[in-house]
Every structure is written in C-alpha cells, then in structure tokens.
Amino acid sequence: MDLNLPRTHSLGYSIGEHKFNLGLSLAPMAGNTNVAYRALCRRFGAELTTTEMVSSMALRHNDVKSLGYLAKAADETPVAAQIFGADPETLAMAVKAVQQRGFHFIDLNIGCPVPKITGGGGGSALLREPQLAFDCVAAMVEAADVPVTVKIRAGWDDENKNAPEFAVTMQEAGAQAITVHGRTREQKYTGCSDLELIQRVVAAVSIPVIGNGDVSDIESAQIMADTGVQGIAIGRGALGKPWLFDQLCCYFAGEDIPDAPSVAMRAELVVELGTGVCELYGEQRGMRVMRRLAADFFHGLPGAPQLRKQCGQLSTLGDLDVVAKQLALITA
Numbered sequence: 001m002d003l004n005l006p007r008t009h010s011l012g013y014s015i016g017e018h019k020f021n022l023g024l025s026l027a028p029m030a031g032n033t034n035v036a037y038r039a040l041c042r043r044f045g046a047e048l049t050t051t052e053m054v055s056s057m058a059l060r061h062n063d064v065k066s067l068g069y070l071a072k073a074a075d076e077t078p079v080a081a082q083i084f085g086a087d088p089e090t091l092a093m094a095v096k097a098v099q100q101r102g103f104h105f106i107d108l109n110i111g112c113p114v115p116k117i118t119g120g121g122g123g124s125a126l127l128r129e130p131q132l133a134f135d136c137v138a139a140m141v142e143a144a145d146v147p148v149t150v151k152i153r154a155g156w157d158d159e160n161k162n163a164p165e166f167a168v169t170m171q172e173a174g175a176q177a178i179t180v181h182g183r184t185r186e187q188k189y190t191g192c193s194d195l196e197l198i199q200r201v202v203a204a205v206s207i208p209v210i211g212n213g214d215v216s217d218i219e220s221a222q223i224m225a226d227t228g229v230q231g232i233a234i235g236r237g238a239l240g241k242p243w244l245f246d247q248l249c250c251y252f253a254g255e256d257i258p259d260a261p262s263v264a265m266r267a268e269l270v271v272e273l274g275t276g277v278c279e280l281y282g283e284q285r286g287m288r289v290m291r292r293l294a295a296d297f298f299h300g301l302p303g304a305p306q307l308r309k310q311c312g313q314l315s316t317l318g319d320l321d322v323v324a325k326q327l328a329l330i331t332a
C-alpha cells in the first residue's frame, strides 16, 4: 500500500518508566475491549490498552461482575484500568483495589455520555464540575502508587466546550496524561471529533495529550497527528480490524504499510478471539459478546450481510467455527 502523505508527527511520549514510541492505543469500549480483544490489538502493535470502564462504587463493594472486567493478561504491559464515579473517597478506595491487580495506570472516565452514568455525577457530568473533578483526581493520585490519567470529551455541549481549561485543571490535580475525545457530551457519537479543540488542549497543558475520535485509517490518523498530539487512541476504527495498529505503526515509522490480512487469516483471528472470550465469560455469555465482535470482522467483504446475520445468532464455539470457515472461503 503506498500513500503519498507527509508522515510528519509529534507522536511518542513517556509516563514515568513507560515509554510509548508512537503512542497508538486502543480506546476503552464497554462490551468490546475485553482482555481477549485487547490481546489481538496488542499483537498488532497497540502500545497501551485499557479495560472497559468499571464502577468505583461497585469496586468498593467488591462486586464480582465488576471485578471480572478487570481481567488482564500476565503479559499485558502496560495496561490501564478505567474507573468511573464522582466521589473522591470511593474513587480512592477503587484505586487501591485496582492497583493490587497489577495495572500500570488508572484512568478516570470523564467522557461517558450515558444517563445511567452521568445521572450519578460520573462520566462526562464531571466536565460541568471542575472543582469536584479536581478533588476526584487529586484523591486518586494520593491513593495511587501508579500514574493516574483521565479521558475527557470536548465539553458538555456546544456552548460549554471547556476541554482546554478543564485539561489544565486535571494537570494541576496530578493527572499524568489526558485523552481527549473531541465530541461534546450532547453530541454523543454524532458529528465529528473537534480537532481544532484537541489542538488547543495540546497547547494548554504540558502532560501528554492523546487525541481520540474518528481515526479509522491512515489518512484520519495523519490528520489527528497533525494536531500535535503525542498519542492517538483508536476505538471503533479498530473493531474487527486489529491490524490497523500494524498499518499505522509502519506508516508513522516510515516503513512500507502491510496490506490487511487475508480473509483466511481473519477467519483464524475470529476463532482465536471467540475462544479467548469464551475462556473469559463461559460459552453462553461469551457467544453473546461475540455476536457483535465477530460481525465487525466481515465489513466490506462479499457476502458480508448474510454472514453478519449468522453472527447475530451465534450460540456455540461450533457455530463460530462454521461462520469462520465460510469467511475463509470468501475471496476478497
């Protein structure tokens, strides 16, 4: 693959002892970025992975299902645990519970737009409460033996795009890096990530800024890199396409960009992922998760609608094997 783009960038940063050459990370996505999916992305070059968000209140009460979201692989280094909440004391207790499990960073979610989370004052609701957000992060930093980071949105709504000032507050509270998704809470996932705003965050703080939103290929990654960010977090663009990390690593390193894997190889990846997800959750719950994750691997392939429909009915690893065999027969 040959793209005639300039490949200039300011990517790469360090947090404590951890050095990220290009700072390409997998963005946390509830229901998707389980330990098995993260392993695939790491293999293709994601330098940092993060768990799905976990409730600090649930961790305080040792909730078994929430603790399950903190599963990590022994060789997953470095990996961040993401927590949400809006009570400094509870967040500090959650930090203690999380760091016992060997995470290298603890990330506070200040971006989730879902009413179930914002209703309790957490997620993006904290964007409207900078003092409380400061207290939350300061309490986490105080309790933590590892670096604390935050992930924010552009602001609550168009009239309140306060990400640059808010980022300064987070830095003053002790956050050691900040990921910015350039959409407001009101936008949820509509419109586009505001790159000019991300650029203003970069100018406002001295900690590493990781740009996020709408990066799904080399062109969009280059455009994000042009904002001056030190890292890029990729969410939806990496679903069903973990090899995107490999392509981006090669592109930014000035090397030849590998083609996407053959469909036969993709079929192997889907089965490997399904096996890992079932080890994690058991076959019944694991296959419910795979209905969505497997379907993403079929995007743009001939026969995709039919195969995606079949993915929606997966209930055993055997079913997944059948779909994968059909995938392997497709000549893209």
Ligand SMILES: Cc1cc2nc3c(=O)[nH]c(=O)nc-3n(C[C@H](O)[C@H](O)[C@H](O)COP(=O)(O)O)c2cc1C
Pocket: 027, 028, 029, 030, 031, 032, 051, 052, 053, 082, 109, 111, 112, 151, 181, 212, 213, 214, 215, 233, 234, 235, 236, 237
């Ligand atoms: C299904 C889904 C689940 C998500 N869950 C989380 C989450 O648990 N924590 C978080 O900080 N962001 C979460 N996000 C937001 C993503 O991390 C990311 O900020 C957003 O999707 C924009 O980036 P993208 O365009 O690369 O996907 C989620 C997004 C999606 C689509």
